[in-house]
Amino acid sequence: MTKADFERLREYIYRESGIYFEDNKVYYVEKRVEQQMEKYGFKDFTAYLGALRFDSTGKMRQELLNSLTINETYFFREYEQLKCLAEEVVPLWCQNGAGRSGVKIWCAGCASGEEAYTLAIVMQEMAPDILWEIYATDIDTEVLDKAEKGIYNHYAIRQVPEVYLKRYFSPLGDNYTISSLFKQKVKFCQLNLVDDAGMRKMKGFHAIFCRNVLIYFDDLSRRRVALHFYQALEPGGYVFLGHSESMSRITTLFKPVRFKNAIIYQK
Known part of the structure; x- marks a missing residue:
């Protein structure tokens, strides 16, 4: 792939997904594009890019995006934020109207479901008497299929506390299936x-939990997503980002709130 080819493809991917690949990701992108070209029988990059742009079904585009998204995740990742949710935020919900009317949590960029199911475990343990539901979204259709199946290997569940492993998982051969x-x-x-x-x-x-997702976006796309998050939240709602991320660097819409276990961002 030439530098010009990479730049054309990068612009296409950015326009379709908001994900921006820096120059040091050429090899990563190139290997996945080569796999897609081989699958569809293309030997010429320009012809492949043209087919991508004019594919009315969107199938080729989706398969390319699936191959390019990074889905490193596991249960109970970044524990301090989960502790903040469990010990500080959930009790606030239980005391106010949110607990009475029901709590909605959005896991944005959920990958294969480990984070979404982790949040479900926290809610079931800490707020069994209130109504709650979790919406989990991702751009990658392949990982969403895995999430719906709810089957995980030992690596994915390695940080699940033993009591929760016994309570909410069932062995399935060498794997585990979620309740x-x-x-x-x-x-x-x-x-x-x-x-x-x-x-x-x-x-x-x-x-809204959107942890370690916006790091793959450029500044413009981050601000665009942050505005949508603001509009999606109820008054007083919270955004949880990755521990190395800061909403304050993206927008001033949210107020940073320092809890005992984490800093999160409030509407």
Whole structure:
């Protein structure tokens, strides 16, 4: 892939997904594009890019995006934020109207479901008497299929406390399957975070988890997504970003709130 080819493809990917690949990602992108070209029988990059642009079904575009998204995740990742949710935020919900009317949490960029199901475990343990539901979205259709199946290997569940492993997982050969209770309460669907029409449909949330996702976006796309998050939240709702991320560097819409276990951002 020439430098010009990479730049053309990078612009296409950015326009379609909001994800921006820096120059040092040429090899990463090139290997995945070569796999897609081989799959569809293309030997010429320009012909492949043209087919991508004019594919009316969107199948080729989706398969390329699936191959390019990074899905490193596991249960109970970044524990201090989960502790903040469990010990500080959930009790606030239980005391106010959110607990009475029901809590909605959005896991944005959910990958194969580990984070969404982790949030479900936290809610079930800490707030069993209030109504709650979790919406989990990702651009990658392949990982969403895995999430809905709810089957995980030992690596994915390595940080699950033993008591929760026994309570909410069942052995399945060398793997584990998540409780059917959570398969009913966690709703998975595809969503592109820079799809304005789709994002406007996301409403009424009390918390949004979007951890280690916006790091793959450029500044303009981050601000665009942050505005949608603001509009999707109920008054006083929270955004949880990755521990190395800062909403204050993206927008002034949110107020940083320092809890004992984490800093999160409030509408």
